Each structure stands twice: as structure tokens, then as C-alpha cells.
Amino acid sequence: MRIVLVGPPGAGKGTQAAFLAKNLSIPHISTGDLFRANISQGTELGKRAKSFMDAGNLVPDEVTIGMAKDRMEQPDAEKGFLLDGFPRNVSQAEALDEMLKSEAMKLDAVLDLEVPEDEVVKRIAGRRICRNDSSHVFHVEYKKPAKDSVCDVCGGELYQREDDSEDTVRKRLEVYHTQTEPIIDYYKAQGLVVTISALGKVEDVTKRAMDALGREGDGK
Secondary structure: OEEEEEOOOOOOHHHHHHHHHHHHOOOEEEHHHHHHHHHHHOOHHHHHHHHHHHOOOOOOHHHHHHHHHHHHOOHHHOOOEEEEOOOOOHHHHHHHHHHHHHOOOOOOEEEEEEOOHHHHHHHHHOEEEEOOOOOOEEEOOOEOOOEOOEOOOOOOEEEOOHHHOHHHHHHHHHHHHHHHOHHHHHHHOOOOEEEEEOOOOHHHHHHHHHHHHOOOOOOO
């Protein structure tokens, strides 16, 4: 299956992408991973992306599209893939359509993870990260540490990242509504959008997604 995963910040796209890709036996292709891999490997696209990022500018669509194209042409993506973070806008969606068409391929579904805005703010603004190890993540409501502001794992200080503040989260949501949300209408016109609620336990959301895709995880 060839799937695009969309949803606002805090919808749990990364978590769901990992589970769905495993269940469907297809690679999870995330924009973040593409950038990191290309930059660390020193590819031409990676060098171009880094030059824009170092200057504090957005990476142009053609660079992101080029990275995605290279990744989708790898052998493990021959039977399908799950795109997370790409396409990010309508022009990227149009480029993806052209790319797939040139290879006589098409998308099977666009999975839209739906979360109320207030829940997104609560999820992100409530996160607390350990200063010693950023993989130690807690939440003021959903995963409270035993002691306030102290990491249960290593005893390090827990803090709120700047980009997790409520004001920043709401600005990120504005960007999502303006730039990324229009691709949902773009794909609805093609009859590809499947919308599910991303509320509840991770495994419940995954089951909802698999049911909506009409798959049993056989990877075919």
C-alpha cells in the first residue's frame, strides 16, 4: 500500500506511522528522517538543505521532493510506503502525483488523523523533557513523574521546550491549517481521504486506522 499520513502537530503521526508501517510491512518515510539521513551522508540534496537550514530559511519544495523521490525508489519501497510529513502542501502533493504517475503508480489512501485543537494544545504544552536525555519524556497529565520536575529514569531536571509552549503550539497549528490542511481537500477530490479519530490509546487508534484501511496487516 502507498499511504500518506496527515494530521495536526500532536496527533501522534510518528507513533502511528511506526505501528502502521510494521503492520503493513512497508517502510515509514518521514521528512525528518530524510533530512537527517541526507545531511549526515553529505548527499548533494543534504548539502543544499543544510545551507538553507543554517541560514534559518525554509528548505525549498524541490529539495524535499528530490529526497522523497530518492527514498521511494529504494528496493524496500517497491511494494509500498507510508509517507509522514510529506507532502506538506498542495504543490508537494501535485509533485508527488506526477512522480507516481511517471512510475505508473498511485496512492491507495490518505489517512487523516483527527484531533480537536484543544487536545493538541494539551498534549504538546503538557510535555516535559529530561535535560539529561531527551528520550525521557513525561506529561503533566498523562504521564506524571513521581516527583515534580524530576525524571523518574535518571533524576535529571524536567523542562518544557520553548516550542512546546501554548503560544508556539497555537502558531504551529495556524501554519498547519494554512499550509498543510488544504491537501486534505486536494485528496478528497480524488476520493483518497480516510479520516479517523486519533483520541484514545495508541493501540486503539492503530486498530481504527487498520480497520479504516481495510487491512489485516498481511503486508500485501
